[in-house]
Amino acid sequence: MCETVCPHAVFQISNKKAQIRDINDCMECGACALNCRFGAISVTSGVGCAAGILNGILKNTEPSCDCTATKEKESSCC
């Protein structure tokens, strides 16, 4: 499943086991961890968004693009 849901083909299956092909391709979206029913993967996920992180630091909250949090639109920063 992790191989199916990964948007950057981080995993490859060999000998019926999932292996990490290249960890640097990972964007930390967390899809693999959420869809691994065995709980074999853990990812600290979040948006890799400079504006969001900055917002988080300024407001002392989790990184969040305030465009999505308050205005509920397709944000440019997700």
Add this chain to the structure above:
Amino acid sequence: MDSVLDYTSLKSLSASIPVVSAKWSYGDFWNAVKVRWGIGRDNSKVTPGIYKIGNPNNQSDVFVSANYKLSFDVLRKNLDFINAWILVIDTKGVNVWCAAGKGNFGTKNLIESIIGNSLKDIVKHHKLIVSQLAAVGVAAHEVRKSTGFKVIFGPVRAVDIKDFVDAGYKATPEMRKVNFPIYDRAKLIPVDLMYGKYKLLIALFSVFFLSGLDRSGFIFTKMIQTGFFPITNILASYLAGIVITPLLLPVIPFRAFALKGALCGMLVILILNLGFSIPFIERLSLGFIGIGIASFMAMNFTGSSTFTSLSGVKLEMKWSIPVQIVIVAVGILLFIISKLI
């Protein structure tokens, strides 16, 4: 599953479901243009619920969509080959990937929507086709456990749906990958461009005003006469960071967006300098400011990009923000000095 299903009630239930076209109207096209420019996006929503494409029956496929109008429109446009159901879930008008990341397109929401819309009374099979990007928020095994519906993660791009269905609901590795071609990057630029418009105006006004500084105080005519060059510099570096860097993203060296932007800003300002004869110290000061701005603005594109990670961007910001602040501060200081000597 409920086996004593009353056919007549099923029919009336089905008849009350709105049919949508797989074709885009002028209005749909116009909406797509507008939201890309950040106009009226907050109202770009579709009422959650079930919709029909063509004339589906209880064996037809069910596709799940976010209730952001552009998401819904792109999906239905690519379902013109099939009779199908679309289950629109309430993602507060946010697209699939972002909503999934924030939990609005999530396991709980999907389960509630399946139950709330009595999906098991509408179709006989137990299969849902959900965009792969929703996997960030939807745990397929949890949905199956609660509702009996099997989530099939479809391709990343809606254009691939036909090939995916034709191949027996199998996506090729290429369909599973998120790429970020120049066309997609270009589509995201207008929103970023509009996003920083007020800060840009403030910066433009500030340098224009500072241009009038003089040892003898403030001279209005000096501002008018010398204010043009700083303004073009700021504008050019803004565009270098927000338009040129994203367009040329894979071509520009360095992995860090801040460095990409700085390099791009430097080149643009160097080219700009060829056309003006300005005192060296003023050129230098504007160069500093411009590189800082281009670097910072380019870094903002990390949020639009499809491959940056939280830890990676944090790491990048840790060193780049202080550097950006320092070079912009040095630039402003030099600019003021250049006006006073």
